[in-house]
Amino acid sequence: MAESNGAAESVSDLSGAGEMQTGRISFGFAKVKGPRKDQIEDFHVARMHEIDGQEIGLFAVMDGHAGPDVAEYLTDNLFDVITRHPNFLKDPKNAIIEAYHETDERILGMGNTNMKWRVGSTATTALLLDNGQHLIVANVGDSRAVLSRGGLAIDLSVDHEPQKPEERQMVESKGGTVSRSIASGVYRVDHRLAMSRAFGDYDLKNHLSVHPDIWDEQLTEDDEFFVIASDGVWHVMSSQEVVDYVRSTPGDAEDVAQAVVAAAVERNSKDDIACQEALRRGVFQQLDYGSMQLRVSTSDLRGYECRKPVRSLAVILGR
Structure with a gap:
């Protein structure tokens, strides 16, 4: 699946689709930016990756600060470092931890000679293993991952x-x-x-950590979907409010994405918003999701005055 984080004026300019070979999960994305674009500091990843015949779901939100460069670098490189770790399949938890530290060292090394790499970013990553049955979430910063377990919001990360x-x-x-x-x-x-805790932040690094918190569990039949979002959502909506909102919002994934973004904006969020959800097969059949194809949409609501004007949300729904 092709991915892009560049500027665009229409959904078609930034869209794509893909699915797990088994058909268990399919996904797509669309992103819209408004006419008054400054810089994007929120980035997301949503794709499938195959290692030794096993398909792995890779999902993430990176929320940059002081500039977009570190967040964009993480988007392009962090999962590659994780999945290429020699012990990734045998010990994915420790592979993720070591990959976070290795990637941060690379960023700091670039900061030695280039000022643009002295900015920073959060990173909340989610990996779906074992055909979608095993979820590992790692987090650095104040983006957050939340699981809906029978409608109850379970935080999968700690806001640092x-x-x-x-x-x-x-x-x-x-x-x-x-x-x-x-x-x-x-x-x-x-x-x-x-x-x-954050990636980068060259000038503050001696006083910060890049060591991630890890949530590592087998999913159960009660686990409906998980949400990854930057602080633009969580500053104005609690974990339970987001879960309740997703569960009660009809329509396809794009409708849900736009609705949650609008809800955050209406509650006066002043920050970038980036969010992802992954829904397990067979959940929410009472809603009109049709074939339940996974779709990720990111939508900017740029008519609002805010400190960092980008408004985006990504939603993933699976069949």
Whole structure:
């Protein structure tokens, strides 16, 4: 499946489709940007990858800060580093952890000679293994992954906010500081970054971590779908609200994507929004999803005034 994160004026300019060879999961994506584009700092990955005859679902949201370069680099390279790890199939959890650290070292190395690589990014990655039965989520930063288990929202990741006791202890043990902005009320590392873990951030790296939290489980019959989203969603909607909203929204995947984006905008989100959902086969048959083909859509609602004006959402639905 071809992927693109470039500029576009219509859905057809940024669209694609693919499916698992078994037909268990099919997917596509479409992305629309409005006319007043500045920079995209949110990126997503949604594709299938085959290793030794096993198809693996690769899904991710990367939310850049101070610039798009690190987020875009992660989009293009992080899964390659993970899946090429010599022990990936035998020990995927540790392979993911080591790949996160290796990729960050590459980014910091580029930052030694080029200022554009001194920005940073979150990364929330989800890998579907064993024909969609085994889910591994890894997270660095404040993007979030959430699973719907019989309608109950289960957080699959931890928001790495510096005011949390474990995160504050980690930052301070590295010689950094955590303080609360009087103007915004946001806690920041060294008065600058509102998260304690991230890729890149060359100038702050000594006080940050790139070690991911990992959620690793076999999925059950009660597991309906999972959502990966950047903080533009979670700042204005709780995990349970997003799950409830997805479950109650009729229409195809694009309709659901646009509806969740609109809901976040209506709640006055001021940040980029990127989100993905993966739905297991046979779930939500009461809704009019037709053949239940997986479709990812990203939609910008650029008529709203905001600090970072890109509005995007990606939804994945499986049959």
